[in-house]
Amino acid sequence: MKVLRTRAERFGAIVATEAPPALISVTRALAQRLGVDGGALWEGASPGLDVAVLTGPTEAHVSATERCPAGCTGCYADATPTGHEPAADDVRARLEALAALGVFSVAFGGGEAALREDLPELAAYARSLGLVPTVTTSGLGMTAARAERFRVFAQVNVSHDGVAEIYRGVRGYDGAHLAERAIALLRAAGVPVGANTVMTRESFPHLEATAAHVEALGCVELQLLRLKPSGRGRLEYLTRRLDEAQIDAFGDVLARLSETRRLAVRIDCALLPFLAGSGRTTPEDVRAYGVMGCEAGRSLLAVRADGRAAPCSFWQSGERSALPEAPAESASLDRAWHDDAVLAQFRDYQETLPEPCASCTFRASCRGGCRIVAGAIGATPWAPDPECPRVRAHARAPAL
């Protein structure tokens, strides 16, 4: 096993490895055997994994641009053909700030990040700083030569929501052929490729066919994503989100996908409440195998195209956000992690979850479900995720 890097934490350390690629949280004793010195972090009793915030993000999502010509109807970033694109020097400064924070991996997104001609150079710069770079793309603009340059990425995820009409139905944009061409070119170049699949009410019945399709295309991973009411996605969220029967069936579908497909199956943080409510797993296993719910402000930091920090990519400054209009400078990222009021709100909420989350056995991993969904559907983000089966049942239970 090759250890890439270690980082001391109050509980011990996080160990980044390859073969397998993983982040392993270890106790102080094992960390010490690995040569980690926790210093003041290790004073007092270990809190175990129950820490509200890690010493820095483990993962950062960096918007390389807000430019994208696709015009997907549900674009969470509200990207446009003329969206803002930060200068390369600004992106490099942000990467330096993230590296200084101890971040392990950086996922470039957008907009359509792959349209930046200098994206491979930025990824190489990230690697030179000790960061593991990945990127998500729709496949727009991919060529054989460009795919070769994308070998600098540890993995490229291509958005693929379903075969032909299914894809078009989810995105309002006929891009399946571009995604499939990009997957083929990247695979030919030797780049590990995953598929990002957003689940909507219409596409969910075709999920197993989609998984078989992207596996046949050569994808090594299927990343399932819950639809988010963010950006343009807010407009039609209520009619496109999974219905209650689909949410209730999610755990069984997930198990079937895992059993029948060779590719790795991943769920995003917002889907953990659906899995937890399915009875298909235990809180202990979810925790032991690092299946994460909302990690915004705990191990995750997002960096917008304008340089401002955010707890996650979907959190937008606007009518419901208290996100400060911080200057687009890299030093703000360090300040944001340690002092930002919105990140503090996330941490405070997760430390004091209301019922029915407070008594949920999955609370340590789930951390209350998706704040984006809660904020869009309810009056405040600081409330239980209303689509969680447990929360749904709680709301319908007669008051005692």
Added chain:
Amino acid sequence: MSDVADKVQAMTNVQPMTRATPDPDDVGVLSVHFGRSANCSSIGSVIDVLFVSGVVGTAVLASLAVLLGGRSDASGGVAEDDAASAPTTATSERTSEDEARSDGRA
């Protein structure tokens, strides 16, 4: 072993243990988050390991502890590792092809 267990073994590159496995708390691994987190908008987590039997699942954690700690006496077929010389930062530029090769995928 089930198909999922085979898949998890291939994915994690961890050999299943052949005898009773130690309690992960005793060997020092609190949790493991597999994969490269290649999504740009939300945290992704591999869930396949949740659907293998408890014994195999426990073996994954325990085997990782063994690999990290270099305790070759605790499981079959686990070689001594280079974890003891772990760098505090990784600065070498590697390509995805290099990583795929080290994963046994290329």
